[in-house]
Amino acid sequence: MAKLTVEDLPLEGKKVLMRVDFNVPIKDGVVGDDNRIVAALPTIKYVIDHGGRAILFSHLGRIKKEEDKPGLSLRPVAERLSNLLNKPVTFVPVTEGKQLEDAIDNMKNGDVLLVQNTRYEDVKDGEYVKRESGNDPELGKYWASLGDVFVNDAFGTAHRKHASNVGIATNMPGKAAAGYLMEKEIKFLGDAVDNPERPFVAILGGAKVSDKIGVIDNLLDKADKIIIGGGMAYTFYAAKGIKVGNSLVEKDKIDVAKQILDKAGDKLVLPIDNVVADKFNNDADTRVVEGDIDDGWMALDIGPKSVEEFKNVLKDAKTVVWNGPMGVFEMPNFAKGTLEIGKFLGTLTDATTIVGGGDSTAAVKELGVADKLTHISTGGGASLTYLEGNELPGIAAISDK
């Protein structure tokens, strides 16, 4: 990759500013799922093992008013990180000023310090000023002044232009590097999209066509086949004149769906049959129907013939990128399509299988197939932006090698 990585930086005795993604669920002051903290450990360990002083920045949730702040303090994360690293982590409850600067001055080689939630900067004196989220130039410059080098390991925010990623990096020309997690994401998603081993099959699902039009557009030129499942399939049904009953359809996207179908030819693979329900409920009456869906029924999962057809398309694939579930997987009675496809991907041992996007990641984890796949992206919005073929500002700002 043409970007600097953490291994290219001098670290011994250096104040190493690090943007990590510690945006984890916290309830009653305790961290829930700590996957994101665990995912950042290799880079943090590398930095401290090489004598760096790790100064960590992360956002947590969204802060729009003063009252949002107490519940979104990173203090519980510092505790969990300290347990995971098995060493003390200094938590600084502010994002700027003497207390932070003194704490940094007191650090020794190998120490770890976590700065308060960067989005505390979004609200000042009760006003929503978005200094972090709006990439306030002074803020990026100030944070950059606190360190010697910068490591960005927060892929999950790479599609955003914030002071703590783009701001710091642009103020540290030649000294801003990617961490291991960022490097891995760029490698897998980048290779899949720009240099895939073929056949390259994309599986797109989830609720809305509108969220994925950019991805379909970009992948139509790059993938050999695009499988469409989930709620978005029925807007394509409507575009083809197939009856959709009460299924999810974005009426204002039917024309776009028609254009995509025209352009795609036989590249696009739609479900043949569906599990339809008489209401949006796990206990609904259901049946499997092929083609037209009658009024009063809504498609909530792909049917068994679709699963077989999709497997058939996938079986020779060498690269698979999956974004979005095949049905309403949160309800057990409509999770089968997603589960079957996930399990099948797990058997494709000769292929690189990549899952990107929050809901599909949640789905493969919930369904227990995550460890059989090559790469599970940590960033929902960021991986979509990548699949759309758009530049991610957080990555663009990292120094070139």
Ligand code: AMP
């Ligand atoms: P997305 O965030 O776009 O990946 O969409 C994920 C959501 O799509 C999940 O919450 C699913 O329950 C929902 N979904 C998938 N298939 C359907 C469907 N056939 N009808 C309604 N919602 C669906």
